Amino acid sequence: xxxxxxxxVSLRDIWKNEExxxxxxxxxxxxxxxxxxxxGISLIEPKREVRIGSFxxxxxxxxxxxxxxxxxxxxxxxxxxDHLGKTIVYASGIGASIIIWIVKTARSEHISAIExxxxxxxxxxxxxxxxxxxxxxGDSLPAPQFRIKAEPNxxxxxxxxxxxxxxxxxxAGRYDFWTKMNDYFKDNEVGLRxxxxxxxxxxDFAMGCSSYHISVNLIDSDNKIxxxxxxxxxxxxxxxxxxxxxxxxxxxxxxxxxxxxxxKDGQKASWIATYIPNFSFDNTNNWEEHFKEIAVxxxxxxxxxxxxx
Numbered sequence: 569x570x571x572x573x574x575x576x577v578s579l580r581d582i583w584k585n586e587e588x589x590x591x592x593x594x595x596x597x598x599x600x601x602x603x604x605x606x607x608g609i610s611l612i613e614p615k616r617e618v619r620i621g622s623f624x625x626x627x628x629x630x631x632x633x634x635x636x637x638x639x640x641x642x643x644x645x646x647x648x649x650d651h652l653g654k655t656i657v658y659a660s661g662i663g664a665s666i667i668i669w670i671v672k673t674a675r676s677e678h679i680s681a682i683e684x685x686x687x688x689x690x691x692x693x694x695x696x697x698x699x700x701x702x703x704x705x706g707d708s709l710p711a712p713q714f715r716i717k718a719e720p721n722x723x724x725x726x727x728x729x730x731x732x733x734x735x736x737x738x739x740a741g742r743y744d745f746w747t748k749m750n751d752y753f754k755d756n757e758v759g760l761r762x763x764x765x766x767x768x769x770x771x772d773f774a775m776g777c778s779s780y781h782i783s784v785n786l787i788d789s790d791n792k793i794x795x796x797x798x799x800x801x802x803x804x805x806x807x808x809x810x811x812x813x814x815x816x817x818x819x820x821x822x823x824x825x826x827x828x829x830x831x832k833d834g835q836k837a838s839w840i841a842t843y844i845p846n847f848s849f850d851n852t853n854n855w856e857e858h859f860k861e862i863a864v865x866x867x868x869x870x871x872x873x874x875x876x877x
Contacts, residue, residue, distance in 0.1 A: 572705035579644045579672055582702055582710055586644050591616045591626050606714040607696060608764040610774040611638060620661035632774040636665040647671040647678040668696045674717040682718035694720040739767035741849030742786055746771055752859040760863060773866050780806050782869050784862055788849050793858060795865045796841035797873050806877060807831055807838040813876045820872045824865055
């Protein structure tokens with residue numbers, strides 16, 4: 569078998585100008601999805617050249633699951649102090665929770681600076697330093713690649729934010745469960761995009777709209793896992809649209825048993841849920857079965873509910 573050789577392509581041969589070429593390219597959702605996959609965070613609603621005071625930010629977007637604001641600063645050259653300062657100014661100007669700095673080459677002092685910022689800020693703020701390169705094999709089209717050079721240490725941030733500086737049994741159990749679930753999804757190619765494991769009791773999957781998503785909840789106190797379609801829209805229009813088609817939806821999801829419909833009048837949230845029994849942090853023997861069932865139910869929820877939204 570004849571094999572090709574990977575060749576690196578100059579970024580300036582593809583995007584002559586950051587503002588006019590690269591940022592509009594990254595603004596397209598299919599390209600932003602490439603960055604999302606590398607980060608383990610689903611990014612949506614990109615906007616470029618956002619005015620912040622007397623400055624102009626390259627791009628902003630949101631995290632799909634919780635609408636946290638994200639600042640993206642692009643630099644098709646080696647990292648420098650000027651752009652590092654800009655990222656902080658832009659983030660403070662709009663109250664961003666995630667700061668992403670994309671460069672051609674990350675200098676060691678800037679990797680150290682991003683690591684220092686992650687170590688000395690709380691768990692609500694995350695800094696990423698990303699190197700961008702383009703490669704090709706023979707006469708193929710150049711393919712962009714994002715590589716993480718510095719990122720938050722989720723474990724350290726959680727401990728730092730904890731009042732007693734120790735992880736609780738639930739926090740440690742959640743992180744272990746989500747980490748192993750990610751490994752199962754990747755090893756078995758289940759077709760679901762993974763995200764970074766956390767110490768939260770929930771793990772969200774996107775549905776292409778920031779107003780709703782699919783969430784997996786670990787409820788150790790009741791020994792069960794909840795799979796739910798969740799909307800945080802107080803007007804309830806998405807929930808009501810689904811409820812109008814309740815018989816058809818329940819028929820298509822009948823394999824999961826009775827669904828729990830909860831409009832939660834007077835509250836912001838609403839949901840449609842199903843439950844997986846026999847879950848515990850203390851018994852990991854059936855976790856692989858849970859991972860398989862979670863994948864089945866999440867994909868089926870996405871497939872069925874999208875048709876009515």
